[in-house]
Amino acid sequence: MRYSIVVFPSSKVQEAANSYRKRFDPAYALIPPYIRIKEPFEWAEADLPELVNHLEEVAQSTERFATRFHRVSSFHPTTNVLYFAIQNKEPFEKLHEKIAQKCVNQKETYAYVPHLTIGRDLSDDELRDLTGQLSMAKIDLETEVDRFSLVYELEDGIWSVYQTFLLK
Amino acid sequence: MRYSIVVFPSSKVQEAANSYRKRFDPAYALIPPYIRIKEPFEWAEADLPELVNHLEEVAQSTERFATRFHRVSSFHPTTNVLYFAIQNKEPFEKLHEKIAQKCVNQKETYAYVPHLTIGRDLSDDELRDLTGQLSMAKIDLETEVDRFSLVYELEDGIWSVYQTFLLK
Numbered sequence: 340m341r342y343s344i345v346v347f348p349s350s351k352v353q354e355a356a357n358s359y360r361k362r363f364d365p366a367y368a369l370i371p372p373y374i375r376i377k378e379p380f381e382w383a384e385a386d387l388p389e390l391v392n393h394l395e396e397v398a399q400s401t402e403r404f405a406t407r408f409h410r411v412s413s414f415h416p417t418t419n420v421l422y423f424a425i426q427n428k429e430p431f432e433k434l435h436e437k438i439a440q441k442c443v444n445q446k447e448t449y450a451y452v453p454h455l456t457i458g459r460d461l462s463d464d465e466l467r468d469l470t471g472q473l474s475m476a477k478i479d480l481e482t483e484v485d486r487f488s489l490v491y492e493l494e495d496g497i498w499s500v501y502q503t504f505l506l507k
Numbered sequence: 508m509r510y511s512i513v514v515f516p517s518s519k520v521q522e523a524a525n526s527y528r529k530r531f532d533p534a535y536a537l538i539p540p541y542i543r544i545k546e547p548f549e550w551a552e553a554d555l556p557e558l559v560n561h562l563e564e565v566a567q568s569t570e571r572f573a574t575r576f577h578r579v580s581s582f583h584p585t586t587n588v589l590y591f592a593i594q595n596k597e598p599f600e601k602l603h604e605k606i607a608q609k610c611v612n613q614k615e616t617y618a619y620v621p622h623l624t625i626g627r628d629l630s631d632d633e634l635r636d637l638t639g640q641l642s643m644a645k646i647d648l649e650t651e652v653d654r655f656s657l658v659y660e661l662e663d664g665i666w667s668v669y670q671t672f673l674l675k
Contacts, residue, residue, distance in 0.1 A: 340518060350659060350661060353661050353667060354661055354662050354663070357663055357665070361663065368536035368665075369536075371661065371665055371667040488668065491518060493518060493521055493522055493525060495522070495529065497525070497536075497539055499515055499518070499521060500656065500668035500671065502654070502671045503668065503670045503671045505670075
């Protein structure tokens with residue numbers, strides 16, 4: 340089964356993100372807005388207890404933190420993804436490292452940059468228009484990160500939450 | 508904010524349910540397949556700790572259990588909902604009572620009958636056709652229930668998981 344580890348931000352941030360995702364993100368109906376901590380990875384269901392134990396340890400050794408989204412940015416030309424940029428990336432990077440280094444150490448496709456996707460699979464033209472418009476938009480959203488979630492993918496591409504892990 | 512309490516069954520059962528929901532359930536893209544424990548209810552975000560504490564107590568005093576879906580049924584003529592019927596309803600009823608009687612004691616619209624919705628808002632004709640076809644189908648799905656989830660509704664009708672609670 341394919342798993343991933345994500346942070347779902349506050350309902351306010353989710354609603355702000357979904358106002359864009361509804362139009363620009365084909366994954367809108369597959370998962371609520373999220374900040375990815377670990378890229379999707381294959382894991383045997385039989386080995387879930389090992390993974391869950393590791394994630395519990397990580398959660399218990401990580402302090403909750405506040406985070407702020409301060410602008411819209413894109414990964415162009417690497418990928419045509421549009422996202423809410425995160426001002427204080429460090430706590431996400433630490434969480435990513437803790438989780439990735441031990442149990443789930445498959446290599447990531449891209450260097451880890453925490454972000455909240457609001458659009459993807461955009462054409463170059465669409466992306467240029469949108470980044471032009473949205474670079475003017477005043478983005479100032481805050482969320483407290485006090486938990487992360489282990490999610491898994493159903494065969495139709497929909498992601499379901501397996502378990503939430505509360506930070507200290 | 509509007510909350511609800513649900514059980515997400517195993518991935519196998521979710522995939523079986525989604526093969527019907529994709530066609531017959533307008534909520535397909537809003538939430539993965541679930542067995543409702545508590546109807547949606549209003550709850551102040553500020554009072555979440557009280558609710559979470561109560562749910563933790565309920566989880567810690569409830570043994571995990573196995574459940575079996577053995578046929579397709581409908582609530583017609585009360586509502587045109589099509590669902591996987593649950594053979595052993597008792598553990599769900601107990602969970603429902605424990606949660607409903609103390610903290611979240613708003614009245615339910617319908618008497619509590621645990622079920623897994625696979626179709627809703629069907630016309631009488633559609634429902635008759637489907638129940639005719641599906642009453643022949645051999646349904647024999649099992650899932651272990653070892654957790655339930657507190658979920659909340661975003662303004663676009665999508666449900667997001669706030670926290671999972673593990674049974675004993």
